[in-house]
Amino acid sequence: MAYSNQPESLENLLKEFMKRLPRKKELKRGMILHVWPEVVGEQVARATSDLRFERDKLIVIVVSDAWRSEIHLNRNEIKNKLNRKVGSEVVKEIVVRC
Numbered sequence: 473m474a475y476s477n478q479p480e481s482l483e484n485l486l487k488e489f490m491k492r493l494p495r496k497k498e499l500k501r502g503m504i505l506h507v508w509p510e511v512v513g514e515q516v517a518r519a520t521s522d523l524r525f526e527r528d529k530l531i532v533i534v535v536s537d538a539w540r541s542e543i544h545l546n547r548n549e550i551k552n553k554l555n556r557k558v559g560s561e562v563v564k565e566i567v568v569r570c
Contacts, residue, residue: 487559500562501525504554511553516543528564530554540570 490496504525509517520543522533530551534540543550547566555561 490559497562500558500560503558504530504562507554507557511557512543512550519543526567528562530563530566532566532568534568534570537570540568544568 490499493499505523508520508523512520516539519535519539520532521535522531524531532543534543543566547568551563551566554563
């Protein structure tokens, strides 16, 4: 990054920082867990009791079979929204368990 008299946007600076970060994958996984409620909505977020990664799979524990079915049916859309939100394909698959 060259120095100039023009200020850089914070977004561009953060993107440049992320490119150079050595543990980027772990940080992106943390970002996925953080944005989960925003992406799925408050009601779905309340129905999930545990989120964690097992390799590239996001494991979602839900409170009932009804929620398991609902999230399972929408898992590809949720996965795509999460990945877009963090700017890379962090989640390869979502596994929903009750």
